[in-house]
Amino acid sequence: MEPLIRHEGLVAVLDRVNVDTDQIIPKQFLKRVARSGFGQFLFYDWRYTPEGEPDPSFVLNHPRYAGASILLARDNFGCGSSREHAVWALEDYGFRVIIAPSFADIFYNNCFKNGLLPITLSPDEVDELFRRAAREGYRLTVDLREQTVEDGDGFVARFEVDPERRMRLLEGLDDIGVTLQHEAAIAAYERDRKAVYQNVFR
Amino acid sequence: MSGHRPRTMFEKIWDQHLVVETDTQCLLYIDLHLVHEVTSPQAFENLRLSGRRVRRPELTFATMDHNVPTDNPFDVRDPIARTQIQTLADNCRTFGIELADLESPDQGIVHIIGPELGLTLPGKTIVCGDSHTSTHGAFGALAFGIGTSEVEHVLATQCLWQTRPKTLKVEITGTRRPGVTAKDVILGLIARYGVGFGTGYVMEYAGEVVRGMTMEERMTLCNMSIEAGARAGLVAPDETTFEYLRGRRFAPKGADFERCVAEWRAIVSDEGAVYDKMVVFDVTDLEPQVTWGTNPGMSVNVSGTVPDPASFDNPVQRRAAEQALAYMGLEPGTKITEIPVQHVFIGSCTNARIEDLRQAARVVRGRRVAPGVRALVVPGSKRVKEQAEREGLRDIFVAAGFEWREPGCSMCLAMNPDFVPPGERCASTSNRNFEGRQGRGARTHLVSPMMAAAAAIAGHFIDVRELLRDDDTERGAEHGTAHSA
Numbered sequence: 001m002e003p004l005i006r007h008e009g010l011v012a013v014l015d016r017v018n019v020d021t022d023q024i025i026p027k028q029f030l031k032r033v034a035r036s037g038f039g040q041f042l043f044y045d046w047r048y049t050p051e052g053e054p055d056p057s058f059v060l061n062h063p064r065y066a067g068a069s070i071l072l073a074r075d076n077f078g079c080g081s082s083r084e085h086a087v088w089a090l091e092d093y094g095f096r097v098i099i100a101p102s103f104a105d106i107f108y109n110n111c112f113k114n115g116l117l118p119i120t121l122s123p124d125e126v127d128e129l130f131r132r133a134a135r136e137g138y139r140l141t142v143d144l145r146e147q148t149v150e151d152g153d154g155f156v157a158r159f160e161v162d163p164e165r166r167m168r169l170l171e172g173l174d175d176i177g178v179t180l181q182h183e184a185a186i187a188a189y190e191r192d193r194k195a196v197y198q199n200v201f202r
Numbered sequence: 203m204s205g206h207r208p209r210t211m212f213e214k215i216w217d218q219h220l221v222v223e224t225d226t227q228c229l230l231y232i233d234l235h236l237v238h239e240v241t242s243p244q245a246f247e248n249l250r251l252s253g254r255r256v257r258r259p260e261l262t263f264a265t266m267d268h269n270v271p272t273d274n275p276f277d278v279r280d281p282i283a284r285t286q287i288q289t290l291a292d293n294c295r296t297f298g299i300e301l302a303d304l305e306s307p308d309q310g311i312v313h314i315i316g317p318e319l320g321l322t323l324p325g326k327t328i329v330c331g332d333s334h335t336s337t338h339g340a341f342g343a344l345a346f347g348i349g350t351s352e353v354e355h356v357l358a359t360q361c362l363w364q365t366r367p368k369t370l371k372v373e374i375t376g377t378r379r380p381g382v383t384a385k386d387v388i389l390g391l392i393a394r395y396g397v398g399f400g401t402g403y404v405m406e407y408a409g410e411v412v413r414g415m416t417m418e419e420r421m422t423l424c425n426m427s428i429e430a431g432a433r434a435g436l437v438a439p440d441e442t443t444f445e446y447l448r449g450r451r452f453a454p455k456g457a458d459f460e461r462c463v464a465e466w467r468a469i470v471s472d473e474g475a476v477y478d479k480m481v482v483f484d485v486t487d488l489e490p491q492v493t494w495g496t497n498p499g500m501s502v503n504v505s506g507t508v509p510d511p512a513s514f515d516n517p518v519q520r521r522a523a524e525q526a527l528a529y530m531g532l533e534p535g536t537k538i539t540e541i542p543v544q545h546v547f548i549g550s551c552t553n554a555r556i557e558d559l560r561q562a563a564r565v566v567r568g569r570r571v572a573p574g575v576r577a578l579v580v581p582g583s584k585r586v587k588e589q590a591e592r593e594g595l596r597d598i599f600v601a602a603g604f605e606w607r608e609p610g611c612s613m614c615l616a617m618n619p620d621f622v623p624p625g626e627r628c629a630s631t632s633n634r635n636f637e638g639r640q641g642r643g644a645r646t647h648l649v650s651p652m653m654a655a656a657a658a659i660a661g662h663f664i665d666v667r668e669l670l671r672d673d674d675t676e677r678g679a680e681h682g683t684a685h686s687a
Contacts, residue, residue: 017522018397018497022636027617031269031282033243033289035350045638050624074518076398079431079497080636081615082333083241084349105401105433106333106347113351162365164227175351176254179359182222182229186361189221189231 002115003172007096008141009069011133012060019073020080021107025089038085039092064136072129073100077118078107087114097142099149101126112165113175117142119149119159128155144170208472210369211438212404215344215469219327227363233326234343235356236312237264237299239290240617241331245354246293256297257360263321264294265302267311268617272580272607275304283618297357310583310609313337313551317421318585320450324439324466329356334551334633335434336427340420341447342439342469344404347428367433368478370403371471374411376486381667383561384419385553385631385650387411388426389491389501391483397499400432403479406471407437411485417446418557425552426633429498438470492538492663493635493648495526500635501648502538504665510534529637530645531625538663541647545628546577546658547640548651549607550614553631554582556589558651563595565655565669571603572661578605578620580612604658616641629657 029041046058054061060068071090077100078086087110090098096116101123103111111118119142121129132138132155142149144166150156168175179186209217222229242264249256256262269283278284287304294301302308308315313334316322322338328345329335331353338345348362356362374387392399405427412420420437427435437443444463447453454462489503500523502509511523511534527534532541548554548562559581571577579599581587587609590596596606613620614632616639622628624643631654632639635646649657656666 015521016525017518020497020634020636022615022634022639026638026642027615030240030617031280031286033247033286035244035247045642050642076401076431079397080333080428080634082331082347082349084244084331084351087349102398102401104431106349110349110351113349162226164224164363175363176252176355176358179229179355179361179363182361185222185229186231186359190360193231 001113001172001174004096004115004117004144004169006141006143006145007069007117009096009139010065010067011070011072011129011138011140012065012068013072013130013133014059015074015130017074018076018079021078021083021086022080024078024086025083030083030085035088036092038089039094042089042093067094069094070097070099070140070142071095072126072133073098074126075100075102077103079104082106084110084113087111087116091116099126099129112169115169115172117144117169119161121149121157121159125157208474208476210471210475210477211342211406211436211469212344212369213475215325215327216366218325219344221361226365228366229361230327230364232329232356232360232362233261234316234321234328235262236316236328236330236335237262237290237353238268238312238330238332239266239286240268241350242293242353243286243289244350245331245357246297248354249297249357254358256299256357259298261360262299262357263302263316264290264299265309265312265315266290266304267609268611268615270304270608270610271618272610272612272620275608275610279619307584310586311551311554311611313425314555314582314586317341317417317446318450318583320447320453323447323453323462324443325469329362333428334425336432337421337425337551339424339427339435340417340437341443342437342466344434344436346434368403370400370405370432371477371480372405372407373409373480373482374407374485375409375482376411376484378411378485379488381490381652381665381670382485382488383490383650383652384415384422386488386491387485388423389493389498389648390485390488392426392430392499393491393501394483395430395481397429397497398431400427400430403432404434404436405430405432406477407435412437413440416557417442418555421555422552426498429633439466490650490653490666492653493646494530494532494538495523496529496635496637497526498633498635498648500526504538504653504663506538508532508534508536508538539665540662542627542662543629543647543657544575544626545622546575546654547580547613547628547630547632548578548654549580549582549612550632551582551611552633553651554580554586556586558631559586559590559595560593562651562655563598565652565666566602566604566659567598569602569659571658575658575661576605577603577658578607578613580607580620581609583609602659613640615639616644622646629654629663
C-alpha cells in the first residue's frame with residue numbers, strides 16, 4: 001500500500017447525501033477478477049449518457065475538476081454494498097482523500113486498506129468547504145501527521161482518525177503482516193477456545 | 203459472570219472473540235467465513251501472490267449466487283461472469299474450501315444457505331464480503347459485511363481488526379396488524395429514523411414483536427440493518443432459534459446440541475445492561491410499506507401519497523427528495539395505490555425463504571398476473587425451491603403467470619441477465635432501491651412479498667389486506683379465524 005503522509009490537491013465537489021457504492025461503481029463492473037482499472041467506470045451511470053458519451057452535466061466531467069485528487073462529499077458517503085471496488089475505482093481515478101460529514105462503515109474501513117484517506121469534518125466545516133470550493137481551482141492540503149486540512153487562505157480544520165489506522169497509512173503497512181506478528185496469540189486463542197467451546201468448530 | 207457488571211449480548215460475543223486488544227483496535231477471531239464469487243477473486247489472488255495459505259479452510263464455506271443466471275444456471279453466457287464463477291471453483295479447490303457450486307443441492311444465496319445448513323449458530327462471529335451478512339444476526343451471531351481486503355485478511359489469519367462499535371437497542375413494541383410483515387417493520391423503522399441512524403452501532407432488536415417473530419422474519423429484520431447503516435443486527439436466541447437449528451446439517455447433534463443450547467441461552471443481554479442508544483418503535487399503526495424514492499428510508503404507508511420535497515426542513519434532504527422523485531418519475535401527492543408497475547420481483551436474501559413464498563402464494567392463489575406485468579419468483583436456494591415445489595407453491599405461481607426461476611441474487615442487483623429496463627417500475631422484495639440497482643434507469647419500489655404479489659395481480663400497488671379480506675370473506679366459513687401475518 002502506498003503511504004499517505006501529506007497530500008495537496010485540487011478539490012472536486014459532489015453535493016449529494018447518501019451516495020451509495022452502487023453509484024460509485026455500478027454492478028456490471030464487478031465481474032472483473034483484477035483489482036486495477038476500475039477508475040474508468042467510476043460513477044459510470046452519472047458520468048456517461050446511456051449512449052456512452054460523457055454527460056456534461058455531471059460534475060466530474062467539468063474541465064475545471066480535471067486532475068482532482070480530493071473529493072468533497074456529503075453525509076453517509078459510501079453507503080450500501082460492501083464492494084471494495086468502489087474504493088478501487090475512486091483511487092484508480094486519482095482520488096487520495098475524501099472529505100465528508102459522515103461515512104458508511106464498511107466503505108470507511110475499505111478506504112484504509114487501499115491508501116485512500118476518508119476525513120470526517122463537522123457539517124459546518126464541510127458547508128464552509130463547499131462554499132470555498134465554488135472558486136475555480138480550489139485546492140486543499142491534508143496533513144495526516146498533523147491531522148489537519150487547510151487551504152492556505154484561512155481555512156484550517158483538525159480531524160480525528162484512529163491512531164493505529166493513521167500509523168498504518170503513514171507507513172503504508174500491510175494489515176496481514178501486522179496481524180501475523182500476533183501469530184502466537186491467535187494460536188493460543190484457537191487452542192483455548194476449542195477446549196471450551198466445542199461447537200464453534202464444525 | 204455473576205458479580206460482573208451487566209453486559210449486552212453484543213459485548214458477550216465480542217469479548218469472547220478478542221484475540222488481541224490495543225488502545226483502539228481489536229483483533230477479533232472469526233468463526234465462520236462465507237465466500238461468494240464477486241468479492242473474493244482479488245483476495246485469493248493476493249493470497250497466492252504473497253504465498254499465503256487459508257488458515258482455517260474448515261471455517262470457510264463458499265457458494266455462487268450473485269452472477270448466476272436463474273433461467274438456466276449452467277448456461278452462463280456472459281464470459282466475464284463465467285470467468286468469475288470458474289475462478290471461485292478453482293480457488294476453492296486450490297485452497298481446500300468447501301463449495302456449494304451450481305450442481306450442489308446446497309447452492310443458493312449465501313445468506314439463505316448459511317442458516318439453512320446450520321452453519322449460522324448463536325454466539326458465532328460471521329463475516330462475508332457482502333453487506334447483507336447482517337442477516338445472520340437473527341440467530342444471535344455477530345455477523346457483518348466486509349470488503350475484499352478484509353476477506354483476504356480473514357482467509358490468511360481467521361481474524362479481523364475492528365474498532366469496537368457502539369450499541370443501539372431497538373425495542374419493537376405494539377401489535378402488528380394483519381398484512382404487516384417483518385419487511386414492513388424494518389422499512390418503517392428506517393423511514394422513521396433515517397438511513398444513517400445505525401452508523402457506528404450494532405443494533406439489537408428486542409421487544410414483544412421480535413419475540414413473536416419466526417426465524418425467517420427475524421432474518422428479514424436483521425438483513426436490512428445495514429440499510430440503517432448499522433454494522434450488524436442482533437436478536438437474542440430463544441426456543442424459536444433452537445427449534446429452527448435442531449437437526450440442521452452442520453448444527454451440533456444429540457447431547458452436543460443440548461450442551462450448546464445451554465451455552466446459547468447465556469447469549470442474551472443482562473438485566474441492567476447499558477446501551478449507547480435506545481429507541482422504542484411501536485408498530486401498532488404501521489401499514490404495509492412502499493418505498494417511493496432512491497434509498498430504503500424513503501417509504502410510506504400504502505394508504506399514503508408520494509411526499510412533497512418542500513415538506514422537508516433540511517435543504518440537503520429536500521434536494522435528495524427532489525432528485526429521488528426526478529429519478530423515479532413521480533409527482534408529489536400521487537397516491538401510492540395509483541402507481542403502476544411493469545415488473546415484480548419476489549426474491550433476494552431479504553425475502554426469498556419458504557415463508558416469503560408461502561405468503562406471496564397465498565395472495566396469488568386463484569388469481570392472474572395483470573396484463574403487461576412481468577413477474578418473477580426466484581427462490582433463495584435450491585432447498586427453498588424444492589420445498590416450494592413439494593408444497594405446490596410453484597404451481598400456484600406458474601398458473602397465475604409468474605416465471606419460476608432457479609436460485610440466485612438475480613434482479614436484486616441485476617448482475618445476472620435479470621434486470622429492469624430504463625424507466626420501468628418494479629415492485630421488489632429486495633433491499634435496495636438505489637438508482638440503477640436493478641438496471642440503469644430502473645425504478646425500484648421495495649415491498650414485502652405479499653405486497654409484491656398483490657401488485658403483480660393488480661398491476662399497481664394495492665393494500666394487500668384488501669385482497670386478503672376478499673379471501674377471508676369467501677373462505678371465512680371454512681377457516682374460522684382470519685389472518686396470520
